[in-house]
Amino acid sequence: MTGRDLEGGFDAGGGITKLRVLNEIRRREAVARVDISTATGLSRGTVTAVTADLISEGLVIELEASEEAAAPSQRGRPRVLLALNPDALRVVGVKVAPDTIAVSITNFVGDVVARHDTSVQVKLREPEEVARLVQEGVDHALATAGLTLAQTAGIGIGVPGFIDHATGLCRWSPVFGEPDIPFGQMMAKRLGRPVLLDNDANLVALAEQWFGPRRAESDFLVVTVEHGVGMGLVLDHRLYRGALRVASEFGHTKIQQGGALCRCGQRGCIEAYVAEYALVREAGAFMPACDISDPQATRLALDALAALAEARDPVALEIYRRAGTILGIGLANLINILNPPLIVLSGRAMRTSHLFWDAIMAALKANAVGGERDLPRIEIHPWGDDVWARGAAALVLDRLYQLPQNGS
Amino acid sequence: MTGRDLEGGFDAGGGITKLRVLNEIRRREAVARVDISTATGLSRGTVTAVTADLISEGLVIELEASEEAAAPSQRGRPRVLLALNPDALRVVGVKVAPDTIAVSITNFVGDVVARHDTSVQVKLREPEEVARLVQEGVDHALATAGLTLAQTAGIGIGVPGFIDHATGLCRWSPVFGEPDIPFGQMMAKRLGRPVLLDNDANLVALAEQWFGPRRAESDFLVVTVEHGVGMGLVLDHRLYRGALRVASEFGHTKIQQGGALCRCGQRGCIEAYVAEYALVREAGAFMPACDISDPQATRLALDALAALAEARDPVALEIYRRAGTILGIGLANLINILNPPLIVLSGRAMRTSHLFWDAIMAALKANAVGGERDLPRIEIHPWGDDVWARGAAALVLDRLYQLPQNGS
Structure with missing residues (x-):
């Protein structure tokens, strides 16, 4: 197989122009030809020709135009919207x-x-x-x-x-x-x-950049909380991988000298306070001991801890509060260094984000330069295995x- | 005045191509036409024409070719090197x-x-x-x-x-x-x-990007220590200013929850441990009190502290050691997030860098992911008022x- 795969690329013919149009359709989800022309600066003739090719190659489909999509200037003729062909x-x-x-x-x-x-x-x-x-x-x-x-x-x-x-x-x-x-x-x-x-x-x-609700944003930052604490950085529509290709180990930035011991062997990492294993480890002070090297046991213990917190148990709530504070300090550091317009919080732990949220926001306000006034948008995006x-x-x-x- | 200023630009005629050639000469300091051609991919004819224009406009000069610059392939004819005209x-x-x-x-x-x-x-x-x-x-x-x-x-x-x-x-x-x-x-x-x-x-x-010894590097990070602790980030040959245009406040990232009070009003900022005022403030425990809102008094007190440390006074040395440790933890956080190939340390405080250096490097090794193995190059660049x-x-x-x- 030589087309549309990692050995052959899209094999689309028309090269860069075609990719620009395809990208525009991808970012907008459903878009009229005239809007592609406006956004890319390509002539309407070029857009018409390129989209015809993309449709004949099966990469793009025409959606049935809805009533709402009809532009008055086109005298009632409904505008046809283009979208990626899911089955391409x-x-x-x-x-x-x-x-x-x-x-x-x-x-x-x-x-x-x-x-x-x-x-x-x-x-x-x-x-x-x-x-x-x-x-x-x-x-x-x-x-x-x-x-x-x-x-x-x-x-x-x-x-x-x-x-x-x-x-x-x-x-x-x-x-x-x-x-x-x-x-x-x-x-x-x-x-x-x-x-x-x-x-x-x-x-x-x-995933956020390609399929997320903020896919049209040029610059944003994703922080994930789950087994560990991860980060992905999108600058100017590109994932930033760092000059040495192993960037964005946000979970291992330090917010406490000689602090809690992390799985990486170092001390004071954000992950050592915020990751699922860290919550369960701390809960060991009042819950049955749990082997945090066993992921399944860790998950069960975490469920029990979350249930306690949902029932307003003050010690369980305090564990989440502290994790939220540390995460907020870490996010404030990212804001101080990179000043992104948008931070997306993701990962399984965000299912219980309401237990962290107030502490995160309080820590952000106290630690980001400019305080509350200049905070970026912080969004928690729906989380699922997909x-x-x-x-x-x-x-x-x-x-x-x-x-x-x-x-x- | 409409040429070569902020209202008229270079007014060079020839536009982008001319700027590319000018930039290549700038980065290499002194370069032969053939090497400009190789580096930019422009034909030798184009480079000859563009450099002739740049010379006639007074932006570029020919340097007298040295013996060493003569390429054997050119049968002894010395290669002429081009450089920016300082007086342009x-x-x-x-x-x-x-x-x-x-x-x-x-x-x-x-x-x-x-x-x-x-x-x-x-x-x-x-x-x-x-x-x-x-x-x-x-x-x-x-x-x-x-x-x-x-x-x-x-x-x-x-x-x-x-x-x-x-x-x-x-x-x-x-x-x-x-x-x-x-x-x-x-x-x-x-x-x-x-x-x-x-x-x-x-x-x-x-200044590093335009005139520094590492001006040819595409990605690096500069940290300055002086009245405050600042940072500048160069990504892909461009200064990164952040999406909200106020980026890189590295000095106000936090490495200690509820830590030392910073001039910005927040606690635990790197600056509150590492800046000149922070050293003098800590030295207040054993030196005559100094009004750190008075920059001149602060500088005198700092000179006295440095003299004590140079005389191997253990308490003075410890103040520098702690500052180095905190700065090292902060630099490790930058490495973990951005993974730059080169960090340049600059600012007046680097005149006494030997008092910080060992503590900085120890903290880097203990806190950067990958430890000693994957550290970027850390360079202290000569510092002067210029x-x-x-x-x-x-x-x-x-x-x-x-x-x-x-x-x-």
Whole structure:
């Protein structure tokens, strides 16, 4: 397969101009040709020709125009809106979490069409065995979708930790016992196809950028709270990966000298106060002890802690309050350094965001320069298992849009 | 005057191509035509034509070729190297510091050709009076250089604090008693010419980018320690100012919850441990009390503290050691978030960098993800009063290079 995949790119002919139009349609979700022309500066004739090609190639479809979409200036003739064709391609997305290997098949607009989850304590397995389990999960998910791997556009994999996206190397990850696991290469060899690997929080940022409600924003920052605390940074419509390709380890910035011990071995990391394991660890002072190296036990203990807090137990509430304060101080530091217009909070912990929210906002006001006046918008985005899958899909699509195109 | 100033741009004719060549010469300091061609991808014929124009316009000069520069392939004919003509233009640079108004006249390569300093406790004066003192300083410096304001390319002003570069508004600055001083407008009105205003640490980053030994680097970060702790961030050859235009307040990131009180009114800021006033304040435990709102007294007390530390006084050494540790933790946070390949330390405090260095490096190793292995290069760049002047010049030149050009 040479078109519309990581080996062939979109193979669209027309190159850069076509990608610009495709990108405009993607960002706006549903858009009239005239608005593409206005937004891109391309002539209406060019837009008409390019969109005709995109439609004939099956990448774009015309939506039935609604009454509301009819522009009065066009004398009642309803405006036809263009959108991406959801069925134009399929992407395989994988998330390797401490207790799950989740595989999904996603379409061109980020909807999950098939998925397969494997419960496993990843850290107890050898990396090669983890790779085998990922391969099995991919096979299962493809079978459910009635596809072969060759019929997909590519495979995107998210792994927590310090991941070198360019080489697919896991420099350090809480899911592997050892550093420097070449997991991208291992998977590419097993699957016989190119594989893209990235930090899991970067995937969430890509999911926001490609499919999120703020996809049209040029600059924003995503912070995820779950097993760990991650961050993805979008500057000028591009995910920023840092000059040394392992950027945005926000969870390991320090807000307390000699503070709480983190899984990374250092002290005072935000993660050591805010991640799920940190809440459960602190709750050990008054709840039954829990082995926080066991992800499932950690999740059960966290559910119990959340239930106590929902019942207004003051000690449980205080645990959430402190986590919110520390997270707020960390976010204020990000604001002071980067001054983003929008911060999106995401990750499983945001399901209980109401337990953190007041403490986060109070800490932001007390610690961001300019105080309350100059705060960026802080949004909590709806969270579901599909976010990671969408991110893995976006990782592949993002690369597809960048591959050299035929023509120009 | 309509050419080579903030109203007319370079007025170079040839537009973008000419600027690309000019920029290449600037970054390389002295470069042969053939190397410009290789670096820019422009044909040798184009480079020859464009450089001929630049020479005839007086922006570029030919250097006498040295023996070493002769390329063997050219059969002994010495290669002619091109460089910026230092005398092509003059820029006015101003730094408003708590105790000084420093004005300099700088040439096209950042050399200071005239300067005038006014000692004054800026905070005790009304903003309009500060503006008048700046105007007087500019007049003095111009007289020394034998120039009129109209013969300069423009005026760049650096002010500490939260400065909106786009509007010239000082949102908060330690040198003014009140927020929201439209100092850029005030100066433009007084001087009758466009004025560019920016945060003083951004000026140091621009000075590094334009005239520093690392000017060819695409990505780096400058941290300044002086009255305060500032930061400038260069990404992809551009100063990053943040989406809300007041970025990089690194000095006010927090590394200690409920920590030391900062001049900004918040607690636990890096600045509250590392800035000159913070060292003197801590030394108050064993040295004669010093009014840290008086910049001159602060500087004298700091000299006394440094002398004690140089004499290996253990308490004085400990004050520097702690400051180094806190600065190192802050730098590690920057590395964890942005992962820059190079950090440049600058500012007056770096004159005594040997008193901080070991503590900085120990804290970096203990707090950066990846520890010692993945640290960026950390360089202390020679520091002198000319750095700020060069930065103000770079602020003007940076804008000149961006102004729309005739032709293209």
